[in-house]
Amino acid sequence: MTTTELETPETIPALTPPSVELVDRALRDLDYEDRLVGYKMTPSAGNDRANLYSLPQAIVFLLGTRWDSPMLTPGFKGAINWVDLNAFANWLRDAVGDAPLASAVEEHVLPLDSYYAQVQTLSRVLGMRMDQYREVRGVVEQEADEAETTEDAG
Amino acid sequence: MAQGGYVGKILYVNLTDGTTEIIPTADYEQWGGGHGIGSALFFDRVKDKTVDGFHPDNLITFMTGPMSGTLAPSASGRTEITGIGVTQYPVGWFTRSNFGGRFAGMLKFAGFDGISIQGKAEKPVWINIVNDSVTIEDAAGLWGLNTHETQEEIWDIVTGQPDVREWWGIGGSRDGGRTTQKPAVVTIGPAGENLARNACVLHDSGNGGGQCGFGAVMGSKNLKAISAIGTGSVPVADPAALMELRTEIKERFGFNPDAPSLETPVPGVQLYGILNAQPGYGTLLWPPMAEGAQPQGCMGCFKNCRMNHANGYANGDICVEGLYWMASSDQNENMAATTLLDQMGLNVYDVMAHSYMLELYKQGILGPGKEIDTDLPFDKYDTYEFIESYTKAIAYREGIGDDLAEGITRAAVKWGRYEQDTATGLLNRPQWGFMEHYDPRLEVEWSYGSLFGDRDINEHGVNWHVHWMPLVTAAVGQDPLVSAEELVNLIAESTGVGDPDGWDYSVDGIYSDAKLKAVSWHRHYSRFFIQSALFCDWAWPMLVNYNAGDDHTGATPDYEIRLLNAVTGKDFTYEQAMEIGRRIWNIDRAIWVLQGRHRDMEVFQGYVYDVPTAAPYFLPIKNAEGEWVFDINVGRTLDRERFEDVKSRFYELEGWDPATGWPTRDALAALDLAFVADELEADGKLGS
Numbered sequence A: 001m002t003t004t005e006l007e008t009p010e011t012i013p014a015l016t017p018p019s020v021e022l023v024d025r026a027l028r029d030l031d032y033e034d035r036l037v038g039y040k041m042t043p044s045a046g047n048d049r050a051n052l053y054s055l056p057q058a059i060v061f062l063l064g065t066r067w068d069s070p071m072l073t074p075g076f077k078g079a080i081n082w083v084d085l086n087a088f089a090n091w092l093r094d095a096v097g098d099a100p101l102a103s104a105v106e107e108h109v110l111p112l113d114s115y116y117a118q119v120q121t122l123s124r125v126l127g128m129r130m131d132q133y134r135e136v137r138g139v140v141e142q143e144a145d146e147a148e149t150t151e152d153a154g
Numbered sequence B: 001m002a003q004g005g006y007v008g009k010i011l012y013v014n015l016t017d018g019t020t021e022i023i024p025t026a027d028y029e030q031w032g033g034g035h036g037i038g039s040a041l042f043f044d045r046v047k048d049k050t051v052d053g054f055h056p057d058n059l060i061t062f063m064t065g066p067m068s069g070t071l072a073p074s075a076s077g078r079t080e081i082t083g084i085g086v087t088q089y090p091v092g093w094f095t096r097s098n099f100g101g102r103f104a105g106m107l108k109f110a111g112f113d114g115i116s117i118q119g120k121a122e123k124p125v126w127i128n129i130v131n132d133s134v135t136i137e138d139a140a141g142l143w144g145l146n147t148h149e150t151q152e153e154i155w156d157i158v159t160g161q162p163d164v165r166e167w168w169g170i171g172g173s174r175d176g177g178r179t180t181q182k183p184a185v186v187t188i189g190p191a192g193e194n195l196a197r198n199a200c201v202l203h204d205s206g207n208g209g210g211q212c213g214f215g216a217v218m219g220s221k222n223l224k225a226i227s228a229i230g231t232g233s234v235p236v237a238d239p240a241a242l243m244e245l246r247t248e249i250k251e252r253f254g255f256n257p258d259a260p261s262l263e264t265p266v267p268g269v270q271l272y273g274i275l276n277a278q279p280g281y282g283t284l285l286w287p288p289m290a291e292g293a294q295p296q297g298c299m300g301c302f303k304n305c306r307m308n309h310a311n312g313y314a315n316g317d318i319c320v321e322g323l324y325w326m327a328s329s330d331q332n333e334n335m336a337a338t339t340l341l342d343q344m345g346l347n348v349y350d351v352m353a354h355s356y357m358l359e360l361y362k363q364g365i366l367g368p369g370k371e372i373d374t375d376l377p378f379d380k381y382d383t384y385e386f387i388e389s390y391t392k393a394i395a396y397r398e399g400i401g402d403d404l405a406e407g408i409t410r411a412a413v414k415w416g417r418y419e420q421d422t423a424t425g426l427l428n429r430p431q432w433g434f435m436e437h438y439d440p441r442l443e444v445e446w447s448y449g450s451l452f453g454d455r456d457i458n459e460h461g462v463n464w465h466v467h468w469m470p471l472v473t474a475a476v477g478q479d480p481l482v483s484a485e486e487l488v489n490l491i492a493e494s495t496g497v498g499d500p501d502g503w504d505y506s507v508d509g510i511y512s513d514a515k516l517k518a519v520s521w522h523r524h525y526s527r528f529f530i531q532s533a534l535f536c537d538w539a540w541p542m543l544v545n546y547n548a549g550d551d552h553t554g555a556t557p558d559y560e561i562r563l564l565n566a567v568t569g570k571d572f573t574y575e576q577a578m579e580i581g582r583r584i585w586n587i588d589r590a591i592w593v594l595q596g597r598h599r600d601m602e603v604f605q606g607y608v609y610d611v612p613t614a615a616p617y618f619l620p621i622k623n624a625e626g627e628w629v630f631d632i633n634v635g636r637t638l639d640r641e642r643f644e645d646v647k648s649r650f651y652e653l654e655g656w657d658p659a660t661g662w663p664t665r666d667a668l669a670a671l672d673l674a675f676v677a678d679e680l681e682a683d684g685k686l687g688s
C-alpha cells in the first residue's frame, strides 16, 4: 500500500484569545450578500453549489461533524466539499469578523500543497479556535448562571 | 452454439380493458433488449406520438436485457423504463429511466423479458406476476401506502405469510416450484398517486427509477405496483464461458479485499473506490463504520457498490438521493430524510431544489407573505421538521407543494423566476428542465448528449476517468494514476474512436470534430450497451483499469462482447453492437421530431453561455504546446456561435438535416429504418 506523507506544520501557535464581542459576532447568521459559496463534489451529482451562511455551517461543510474526522475520512460523506480557501480566509476576516483566525489560515493552511493537507491542517486551526470560543462562551454562561443563582437566592 | 439470454415473451397489458397479450421477444430481439425494445414497441404501438405523458395511450415499458438474471458481472440487475416522460420542460419527451436490484432477474425467472403497459385502469390496480400467471388485482388496500409499506403488503399477499424466510410454494401447485425469495416489486408512493411530475418508481429499499416522472405516469394509469416472482431460470448458451469471464473480470478489474493492488493512500477515503472499486464505495452516505454498514449490490453483481446501514436508514441508496438534505449535524437525520424521500416516491434530482428555495428565502423573495408565499419553515432549514414538512408537502401537493409537484422548473416558470434564475445560474437547469449534473460548459459529451437527447444522460463511463481520477488523486495529494496523455490514448483505443483529441476539453477542443465523434460514440455505446443490453452504468464501460499495476488496459470493448456472446450464443461484434446503438438513437430522435423537436429548441439556458465556471474542474486538455495536461478549467463558458456550429456539424455526422436537426431518409434507410422515414415524411418532418 502506498501512503501519502502529509507536509503539515508540526505545531500551530495558539491565537490570542477572542473577546466575547468577537465570538458573538463570529457565530451570528450572515445575510445573503455575506454568504460563502462552496461546492460539494460527488460522483452522482457533480459539482453542487452550497451557500454557507455562518461560520458553524462552513465548519460542518468543510470538516464534517466530528473534529477527529475531517473531510475525506470515514464518518463523513462520500464527497469532496470544496471551498476556495483564499476566499475562505478573506471571508473570515471581512464577513465573519475574526481577523486572527483569518491570518492563521493564511499562514498555516494556504501554503500547503494538496487540498487534503490543507483541510487536515484547517481542522486543527479551527478546532483550536473553536475551543477558545467555547471557553469564552463557557465563562459568560457560568457568570450568567451565577448571576441567576444570586437573583434566585434573593 | 445453443441460444440463450432471452426467455421468449414480453407481456403487454392494456389497463383500460384489463386484457393482456404475449408478444414474442423474437419479434424484437434485433433491438438487443431494454431500451431498444422499448423504443421499437413505442413506435409500433403508439400511433399519435404527440400524446402527453399522462395520456392513457402513453406506452411505458419495464424491460430486461439478455444478461438479466444471469451471472454476467454488473450486467444482471438493471431494469430499463421507457415511455413519454412528464418532468422535462417545455416538452415531455419520449425518454427513459433505469433502476437496479432484482426486479429484472425475477421478471425473467417468471418467464418474461419485459412488460409493456398502455391504457388507464378505472380504479387503482396492481399487476401480480407469479411465474406464467398474470393477474390484475384491486389496489384499493394499497393506495395511500408509502413505497416500503406497499411492498411489504404485497409480499404478504403473494406469499401468504407475513415473514418470508423459509421455503414457500409458488402458485399453490406442486409444479409451481419453491423458493426462499420475496416477490420483486416496483411501486409508486403518494407522490406518484398525486401525479407529482417528480415522482419516481421504487423497488426494494432504495432502487429508484427517478428521472422523468415515471411514478406519476404510473399514477395516471391508476397502477400502484407491479410484482414478479418466478422459479424459472435464464438459458445461458455457454455457461462455462460465462463463469470463466466472470472470474477473469473480477480478478483483473475488481477489488480484491484480501490483497488489494490499489488502496487509498489516505485510509478511509471512500471516494477512492471510484478508482479501485472497493465494495460499498458508491454510497454517498457513509456513517462511521463503527455504527455498522455492509456492502450490498444488485442481482449478480460482484462490485456491491451500495450499503445497508445498521441504523436502518437509507439502505441501498447509492446515488444522489443520499445527498437529498444534509443540513443536520445529526447524520441519522440526514439519512432519515433520504428514507422519507424513498417512501414518498420522489425523484431527488428535482426535489433537492430546496437549496434553491433557501436562496430565494435568504434574499427575501420567498417566505410567509413574500412574493413567493409559503409557510414552509425555512427558518428551521437545518431541522428534520423542515425537511419532513417540505417532502410531504410535495408528495401530497399541500400548499406550495402543489407548485413544487409540477417540478421545480415549472414552479419557477409559474413564479416568474425561470428566465432570470437560469440566466444567472441560481437555478442551474441547463437543458430540458433537468438539474445540472456535470458541468455543461466543460464536460460536453454529457451536456451535448443531454441536449441532443431527451434528458440528463447520467452516464459515468467516461467521467470516472477524465474527471474523477485526476480530482480524487489531487484531493488526496497524489499524482494522477495515469498521465493525461496515456489516459486519452487509452480511451481513444478502448472506445474504438481512435483519435485522442476526442477527449480534449480545452477551450477549442470542446468544439472540434474529434469531440463530436466522441459524443456520437457515447450516444451509440450507451443506447446499446448500457440501456439495452443493460450493463450497469456504475461499472461499464471499463475504459481504463487501475487495479492491475502498470497495465491500465480496460475491459472495453472486448469483455462486453464476450459476455453477450457467452450468454446469447450469438456472434455479436463490437461494430455491430454499436450500429444497433446508432439505430436506437435514431428511432428515438425520430420520435422526438414527431413530438415537435427542432434545431431551434436545442439551446442551453443562459448561464451556460454567460456565467464562467468558478470551482476547479479537472479534465484533460491539450495545451498550446500540444502537451496533454490535467487542467482545473476555471473561468470557462460555452460560446453561443461556436456551439451553433457544433450543432450543424453534429447533425451532419449523425445523418440529420443541419437546418432542422431532423433525420434524413438516406440515414434512416441505411439503418433499416425506412418505416420510420415514412412516418416522418407523412408528418412533413423528414430532413433533407
Ligand code: SF4
Binding pocket: B074, B075, B076, B077, B100, B101, B282, B296, B297, B298, B301, B302, B303, B304, B305, B306, B318, B536, B537, B538, B539
Ligand atoms: S455496480 Fe452497483 S449499481 Fe451497478 S449493478 Fe453493481 S451493485 Fe448495482
